[in-house]
Amino acid sequence: MNNYERLEGMVAATFTPMDENGDVNLSVIDKYADWIASTPVKGVFVCGTTGEFSSLTIDERKAILEKWVASAAKRFKVIAHVGSNCQRDAMELARHAAQTGADAIASIAPSFFKPGTVDELVDFFAPICQVAGELPFYYYNMPSITGVNLPVDKFLVEGKKKMPNLVGTKFTHNNLMEMGACIDLEQHKFEVLHGFDEILIAGLSMGAVAGVGSTYNYIPNVYHAIFESMKKNEVETARAWQMKSIRTVEVIIKYGGGVRGGKAIMKLIGIDCGSCRLPIKAFSVEEYEKLKGDLDAIKFFEF
Numbered sequence: 642m643n644n645y646e647r648l649e650g651m652v653a654a655t656f657t658p659m660d661e662n663g664d665v666n667l668s669v670i671d672k673y674a675d676w677i678a679s680t681p682v683k684g685v686f687v688c689g690t691t692g693e694f695s696s697l698t699i700d701e702r703k704a705i706l707e708k709w710v711a712s713a714a715k716r717f718k719v720i721a722h723v724g725s726n727c728q729r730d731a732m733e734l735a736r737h738a739a740q741t742g743a744d745a746i747a748s749i750a751p752s753f754f755k756p757g758t759v760d761e762l763v764d765f766f767a768p769i770c771q772v773a774g775e776l777p778f779y780y781y782n783m784p785s786i787t788g789v790n791l792p793v794d795k796f797l798v799e800g801k802k803k804m805p806n807l808v809g810t811k812f813t814h815n816n817l818m819e820m821g822a823c824i825d826l827e828q829h830k831f832e833v834l835h836g837f838d839e840i841l842i843a844g845l846s847m848g849a850v851a852g853v854g855s856t857y858n859y860i861p862n863v864y865h866a867i868f869e870s871m872k873k874n875e876v877e878t879a880r881a882w883q884m885k886s887i888r889t890v891e892v893i894i895k896y897g898g899g900v901r902g903g904k905a906i907m908k909l910i911g912i913d914c915g916s917c918r919l920p921i922k923a924f925s926v927e928e929y930e931k932l933k934g935d936l937d938a939i940k941f942f943e944f
């Protein structure tokens with residue numbers, strides 16, 4: 642892999658902007674990208690869970706990625722999530738990501754028909770990686786949603802034999818023992834991207850140096866402070882910042898979680914990404930007011 646650079650710091654899992662008709666609204670992405678570039682965020686993770694990938698068509702996913710690559714204009718990295726229950730669709734997206742100039746690809750495990758063994762998971766991903774050419778590949782591990790809970794450390798070792806561009810995992814799981822085992826493999830050979838924003842401090846203490854998160858979109862300074870304090874071993878300071886993240890996540894959970902609540906927060910910070918696609922219910926005007934009140938109560942706008 643030419644010019645491969647390991648990730649460090651924050652990667653924001655982007656929301657997919659939609660208009661009032663529920664169509665993808667690409668026009669918001671320029672402003673969104675300028676906002677990301679003005680923060681310490683180092684990259685974006687496009688069309689992941691936060692980006693509602695499973696509610697988008699293949700053509701929409703391609704158009705969104707193309708727009709992010711153009712709007713980012715090399716100011717930050719663009720990681721294309723290409724995962725799908727359909728291997729052929731994932732291959733099409735991986736090929737497209739390579740042609741479009743994305744910096745890396747990632748893929749979630751298929752979750753309708755689930756792989757039952759590490760070998761089955763490797764065999765599912767191998768052709769997807771192959772068509773992505775030189776692009777680094779991250780396995781997106783999220784057992785809470787996929788129901789696929791195979792040992793990631795074993796996957797990395799076995800997967801590397803068939804997928805030379807497998808470089809790590811986006812680890813959205815609170816099994817820190819397994820996370821430690823992945824980080825420790827062959828003297829930190831693999832990247833482990835922390836995936837649960839509200840416990841970032843725990844992942845960093847295990848040795849992770851990068852994270853992918855939805856809340857990095859709107860409180861990047863909070864997470865930047867956590868990364869910086871942990872680098873300096875200032876654990877109490879990091880913990881105080883982590884509590885601000887926890888208070889924020891408590892609020893988004895009240896409004897339906899990181900995708901629904903987070904998308905509404907994007908509007909409140911001035912980047913209107915509209916509503917989510919069904920089955921995630923749209924926000925009402927009253928709900929936006931209530932959300933703002935709850936965020937005021939935790940002093941969110943002063944973070």
Ligand SMILES: CC(=O)N[C@@H]([C@@H](O)[C@H](O)[C@H](O)CO)[C@@H](O)CC(=O)C(=O)O
Pocket residue numbers: 654655686688689690691692813836837838839853854855856890899900
């Ligand atoms: C389950 C889930 O959506 N996890 C989020 C977190 O950022 C999450 O929203 C946050 O930790 C709040 O719980 C990310 O890991 C997801 C993500 O990176 C993605 O959009 O693909």
